[in-house]
Amino acid sequence: MTSCSDDDSKEGPEVTNSFMYNSNTYEVKDASITDYGADRVEGHDYYYYEFSLTNGSYELVEDSVDPDYFYFQVKGGTYDVNLDLYYPSASVFGPGEYVFASEEMISDGSIINTPFIDWAEIRLDLNNDGIYDGDETIAAVGGSVEVTGSDKEYTLFFELNLEDGRTLSGSFSGEFKYVKD
Template sequence: MHKFLKSLLFTFAVSSLFVSCSKDAVEKKNFIAYDGVEYPLTKAYFEGYGQDQPNEGYLIDAYFFSEGINVIGANPNKIDSLSGSGTVVYLELFSNIKDLLEKGDYIYDANQTYLSNTFDFGLVGLNFDLNNGNGSVFDISGGKVSVKTSGTSYEITFDLTESGGKKITGSYSGEVKYQAYSAINNKGVAKKSNHVSDEIR
């Protein structure tokens, strides 16, 4: 009887573990939250633009989109243009490693020093229609972006402040599509926004 009870308890413990793991996996969401409302994110793209000066970081443009945003490009990792409507997050981050967003915290830098582990520009579009510009677009004026890596997967946490003083928080976990431009032109590009970010402004 004692042996049977131990076996039953072990089975229950293992079952609980699997249920708990499954629950954690389900609860892990990709989203941006603003003013008490959550907006989903479903895909992410990084573009590497290299380093302008030896003491500066390497520019990584990071994009996060919801399902309604269509990425147009001949190369599946490259964004030539965007269409559709939904949620858009765009950040200019400066990494310590060329063509790779290094793990760590990236702090907003209003002085635009382009130093590693900073970001100096960000936009968040909510219910934003890229075809006609309707919707809400917020300039980021403060905060932190935290990055964890595991192979080719990223876990990114947003703790941002928009120019009106309200918080924008959220997270993205998963694979990221990546395109490097630094090998093509490594001079002067780190301080220039590309044409895709201009579509969001």
């Protein structure tokens, strides 16, 4: 007779549906995916998703110039985290550990067949005017994102080094609003 103990189960870190920046914790209330589809990077096939997280809500908006183009706009939020992730496939996005790729890593081919982060940022509406000003956008310069799940149900864990010398870290798990570009 054998039995399984709780010690036998393999559990990862706790999902908090929040992130930490500058010693403050921010709750994530809504999440979206913009599916940009297949892309060629330095002659290699990748599939490109942009994951976004906010404390407001994402509203799907029709572009005023191109009525065939829709995008997500933050409503009632004071921050927005954007993660541009590339998966090595011409047809599907997939789970994995995504590493931050510098322009040099992309051009010299050192990220070939590796899931990578092309761009990541946090935008903060510090003066609560409903507009993310340039000085309220802080780009990532390093770090990683772990992605599990599929379709519109994903779990993200991220730890990013930002250009202001601070760290942005957190997690989210749930259903993402989705639009195909």
